[in-house]
Amino acid sequence: MAYYSKFGEFQFDVLREIGNIGAGHAATALSKLIQKEIDMKVPQVNVIPFDQVADCVGGSEAVVVTVFLRVEGDATGNMFFILDIDSAQHLLHQVTGIDKQVEMWEELEISALHEMGNILTGSYLSSLADFTNLNLQPSVPALAIDMAGAILSHGLYALGRAGDFALTIDTAFFEGNERVKGHFFLIPDPESLPTLFRALGVPFDGDN
Template identity: 40%
Template sequence: MGYLDLNDLQLDALKEIANIGTGNAATALSQLLNLKVEMTVPSLNVVPFDEIFGEGGGERVAIGVLVRVLGDTPGNILFVMEKDVALNIVNKILGNNEKEISEMGNSVLCEIGNIMCGAYMNAIAKFTNLVIMPSVPAVAYDMLGAILSTTFIESGQYDEYVLDIETLFGKYDENISGHFYYVPMPGSLEKILSSIGI
């Protein structure tokens, strides 16, 4: 199934599944930080691959926490944030005032990715009755465009068009915000839609 072939019903179903997953992820982040973290309704876009490089200022350096999705619907989940946001989160959890992300800070970011992505996958697994498991998280420091394009390529999305399921998290007065992406491998969407009878 090509992404451009998805009909409105299928797109709405995928958006609702993403909404359930990101709602759980936002709750997990809120509990971890002991703050109310808000999220936007997930946007589900089929975009030309070339746009990924320029998305959100592709030259800007960002920090991405990547978790591979294993099981029935393989793909990647990526949580991307600015460096100062990542430092703010790390310092809030550790009670420190670090100016650079240390090895301990790196571990904290991995654990945040693990908790958020686990919450996202558990919600989707319950909704679809599919077996979905997270890999060990990895942290990447690079230009935003490079992090995004590598994530899409690793998910086997080599086509001219890619599927971008994105949610914005935010607690703006605490400088805690980020983008959450689910990037399914080809074939995963068909399994998800089939599991809910669409």
């Protein structure tokens, strides 16, 4: 049986609170990155079966920009930060002044997006570590531009096996009339769930 199906409403609420705090930290990091005040839409936080993750970003054939990493330490898992192409182009323009179509991106543009994704995922992971008081260390992030289904399959193969569910955090960051829509996915390893919930003071019996 999938672990997410064993959660009670209180456990879902805890995961949603983690998602809200993480998205807030990412918004602060993004504001510093572009050196402008930004507004953040209230994140939509859900827990879904892993096989539904691609649907959240437009389907398995949608072309996206993704930064993915492995979470090591007390509670292991995988993390993805996914941007649609329009959002990635706008973010790149805000930070670097570069305004190119994705087909024209070269090493400079790829490197800049990689670093931005690194900062945003790092801010989210730091907030999770602070909230749980767990030691959570990111691997060196990788960046890919491809169809969502291919990225998720390859990323999880490269990072190690997947968990049964994903904590999804969909939020939009607004600067003026422009919008950057990002998707965070935290996919804990099944054996990490007891550690994660106990760190939050939530009883969790993975054997029931």
